[in-house]
Amino acid sequence: MHDLSTRSVLVTGASAGIGEAAAHAFAAEGASVALAARREERLEAIADDLTAEYGVRTATLPTDIREEAQVQRMVDESADAFGGLDVVVNNAGLGRGSDVESLTTEEYRQMMATNTDGSFFTTRAAIPHLKESRGNLLFVGSFAGQYPRRFNPVYAATKWWLRGFAHSVAAELGESGVAVTVVNPTEVRTEFGSEDGEPLEERFEAGEVTEPEEIADALVFAARQDRSTVQELDLYRRDKFSGF
Numbered sequence: 001m002h003d004l005s006t007r008s009v010l011v012t013g014a015s016a017g018i019g020e021a022a023a024h025a026f027a028a029e030g031a032s033v034a035l036a037a038r039r040e041e042r043l044e045a046i047a048d049d050l051t052a053e054y055g056v057r058t059a060t061l062p063t064d065i066r067e068e069a070q071v072q073r074m075v076d077e078s079a080d081a082f083g084g085l086d087v088v089v090n091n092a093g094l095g096r097g098s099d100v101e102s103l104t105t106e107e108y109r110q111m112m113a114t115n116t117d118g119s120f121f122t123t124r125a126a127i128p129h130l131k132e133s134r135g136n137l138l139f140v141g142s143f144a145g146q147y148p149r150r151f152n153p154v155y156a157a158t159k160w161w162l163r164g165f166a167h168s169v170a171a172e173l174g175e176s177g178v179a180v181t182v183v184n185p186t187e188v189r190t191e192f193g194s195e196d197g198e199p200l201e202e203r204f205e206a207g208e209v210t211e212p213e214e215i216a217d218a219l220v221f222a223a224r225q226d227r228s229t230v231q232e233l234d235l236y237r238r239d240k241f242s243g244f
Helices: 017-028 040-054 068-082 105-133 153-176 212-223
Strands: 008-012 032-037 058-062 087-090 136-140 179-185 232-235
Touching (some): 008 017, 017 032, 017 087, 105 136, 136 153, 153 179, 179 212
Parallel strands (some): 008 032, 032 058, 179 232
């Protein structure tokens, strides 16, 4: 197992939800944490909390994951801040719940740019650093990337793409000593869904579905692996299949 207190971690989508919980979970292990998202003030507040609570080094990197140049800068500045990069968490994502007929072109392109382009840009920029550190590349996938979703098929397709991409990257990088993991949650009580109305954190009461901290713990578990790889890890709410 890796001692994460000697590791540096980059988390995308770190301003809330799973990303924020992951930043806390890695910092609790003593890791240096770079936080990336669009909301700079929110990143700064979280970084201050991490430093005060855990005494770790942090870096805040305002980034639009859809913009190639910004992503490259994000990765480079993370590595510069900590003298290398050991763990990258591809967490930033966007979901728009709509059938294909109703989905606008703008909504379609937003999801594709965030969920596929953003993950690709981040992974491509991070690979040289992770090869050097024999590090861990983590993806936050989804139940939607494993089963058909009639009410948001485009979102589901982006998550199917993400799984296929991650597993293929694992095949490419395995001989370089880089571990690649996909963590698949079902519903998580976060801001997810706020673009179309009621976010999941308001739709569900505490205890009804998965909490962000549970996904963060899974990410930390995967990142602690040294010789082995957690290829894929599913965290489903216990009643998820009751209506199938």
